[in-house]
Amino acid sequence: xxxxxxxxxxxxxxxxxxxxxxxxxxxxxxxxxxxxxxxxxxxxxxxxxxxxxxxxxxxxxxxxxxxxxxxxxxxxxxxxxxxxxxxxxxxxxxxxxxxxxxxxxxxxxxxxxxxxxxxxxxxxxxxxxxxxxxxxxxxxxxxxxxxxxxxxxxxxxxxxxxxxxxxxxxxxxxxxxxxxxxxxxxxxxxxxxxxxxxxxxxxxxxxxxxxxxxxxxxxxxxxxxxxxxxxxxxxxxxxxxxxxxxxxxxxxxxxxxxxxxxxxxxxxxxxxxxxxxxxxxxxxxxxxxxxxxxxxxxxxxxxxxxxxxxxxxxxxxxxxxxxxxxxxxxxxxxxxxxxxxxxxxxxxxxxxxxxxxxxxxxxxxxxxxxxxxxxxxxxxxxxxxxxxxxxxxxxxxxxxx
Numbered sequence: 561x562x563x564x565x566x567x568x569x570x571x572x573x574x575x576x577x578x579x580x581x582x583x584x585x586x587x588x589x590x591x592x593x594x595x596x597x598x599x600x601x602x603x604x605x606x607x608x609x610x611x612x613x614x615x616x617x618x619x620x621x622x623x624x625x626x627x628x629x630x631x632x633x634x635x636x637x638x639x640x641x642x643x644x645x646x647x648x649x650x651x652x653x654x655x656x657x658x659x660x661x662x663x664x665x666x667x668x669x670x671x672x673x674x675x676x677x678x679x680x681x682x683x684x685x686x687x688x689x690x691x692x693x694x695x696x697x698x699x700x701x702x703x704x705x706x707x708x709x710x711x712x713x714x715x716x717x718x719x720x721x722x723x724x725x726x727x728x729x730x731x732x733x734x735x736x737x738x739x740x741x742x743x744x745x746x747x748x749x750x751x752x753x754x755x756x757x758x759x760x761x762x763x764x765x766x767x768x769x770x771x772x773x774x775x776x777x778x779x780x781x782x783x784x785x786x787x788x789x790x791x792x793x794x795x796x797x798x799x800x801x802x803x804x805x806x807x808x809x810x811x812x813x814x815x816x817x818x819x820x821x822x823x824x825x826x827x828x829x830x831x832x833x834x835x836x837x838x839x840x841x842x843x844x845x846x847x848x849x850x851x852x853x854x855x856x857x858x859x860x861x862x863x864x865x866x867x868x869x870x871x872x873x874x875x876x877x878x879x880x881x882x883x884x885x886x887x888x889x890x891x892x893x894x895x896x897x898x899x900x901x902x903x904x905x906x907x908x909x910x911x912x913x914x915x916x917x918x919x920x921x922x923x924x925x926x927x928x929x930x931x932x933x934x935x936x937x938x939x940x941x942x943x944x945x946x947x948x949x950x951x952x953x954x955x956x957x958x959x960x961x
Contacts, residue, residue: 596766596767598668599668600623600671600672601671601672601674603625603674605742606674607623607674608632608633609636609735609744610674611623612636612652613731613747613772614771617770619770620653621653623658624661624664632654632657633741635649635650635742636649636650636652636744637742637744639743639746640745661686665690665695670764671698672767672771677703677940680706680709680710681713684710684716685717688717688719691723692721693721694723695723696764697723697724697725697726698764699726700728701731702727702728704782704791704902705781705785705944706727706785707725707726707754708756708781709940711723724764725755725756726761726765727784728751728771729753729787730748730751730790730853731747749774749856750774750852750853751776752776752787752853753784756781761777776852781959782839782841782955786832786835788853789850791898791901793828795903795927796824796828796919797872797875798891798894799927803926813872813873817872825868826846831918831920835909835917839909850875879894895931896935899928901939901940903923903935904924905945907924
């Protein structure tokens with residue numbers, strides 16, 4: 561269940577809970593005296609964006625890279641959706657990227673990683689020898705089960721490390737460097753957050769709050785991941801658009817969103833709700849999750865109605881809200897990434913539970929046919945989270961430790 565907390569006192573490292581309330585976001589109260597040394601592992605524009613958000617929120621940050629990276633942009637600009645000019649513009653707070661990983665990691669209390677979950681294994685192999693006990697690993701833009709997968713990858717190396725592994729949902733729609741300016745579009749008001757264990761959440765919450773202010777803690781990683789509806793809806797909408805429209809009309813969702821597609825999405829919503837119940841969890845409806853996380857329009861501000869179609873229209877418009885539009889190749893990447901990173905894993909949870917999800921399976925299979933790929937072989941599965949041989953009760957107990 562998504563929970564409500566108050567007075568998240570980062571300096572004392574404690575969390576004071578209040579009685580559960582209807583789904584709300586929270587913000588931590590940060591002591592100015594608190595100093596946590598944070599470093600961002602740079603592997604692309606999204607990591608650049610995270611480092612700039614840290615700086616904008618008043619934190620010092622170091623950046624490092626495992627390999628030679630692109631040139632550091634001179635400035636960054638934050639834009640709201642559909643805006644042609646930025647709401648904030650500033651200089652990138654560093655001019656070079658450090659490459660001495662051993663030194664940077666030793667001097668850091670927290671490491672922030674934005675790599676795709678499918679690359680966690682390779683990342684861990686390169687950094688594990690430089691990590692130390694009680695560091696916080698913050699996984700941003702993380703899909704379902706990200707923290708558990710990262711922990712399993714660490715265990716596979718034989719390292720005996722006690723780390724605080726925290727995962728966060730989507731921070732923004734897009735980060736892209738254009739003309740030496742990093743454009744960050746669609747910054748989220750609310751971001752979901754969870755950890756493998758409650759103590760890890762308590763110790764690592766300050767780092768998460770340094771990146772995003774509107775934190776919405778989830779009881780566990782399964783609930784957080786199943787609340788990340790964008791990763792389920794993007795491939796569903798785009799696969800339907802590929803079937804029902806021409807390539808040139810994909811960025812005009814109004815031309816192919818119809819009542820039949822809305823019914824398919826509603827059925828997928830019911831499947832996700834049912835799977836959450838199987839694993840003793842509660843997740844918000846697609847409509848509610850879209851409002852709170854994806855389109856920055858909380859129900860409290862707009863009213864009690866939760867009509868799905870207008871929300872899907874807004875989500876579809878946000879997927880194509882870039883300066884140059886989105887070409888078919890990028891659309892294909894959207895579909896592949898979400899199926900491989902999220903839908904395949906959800907399907908594997910369902911397989912273990914013997915729970916039928918025909919709509920989800922159809923999206924996977926249609927995506928495979930359209931793109932000519934075997935996503936089932938590439939996708940994340942329970943074994944990537946170290947859950948082979950676990951039954952439902954054991955998984956529930958593990959995720960609620």
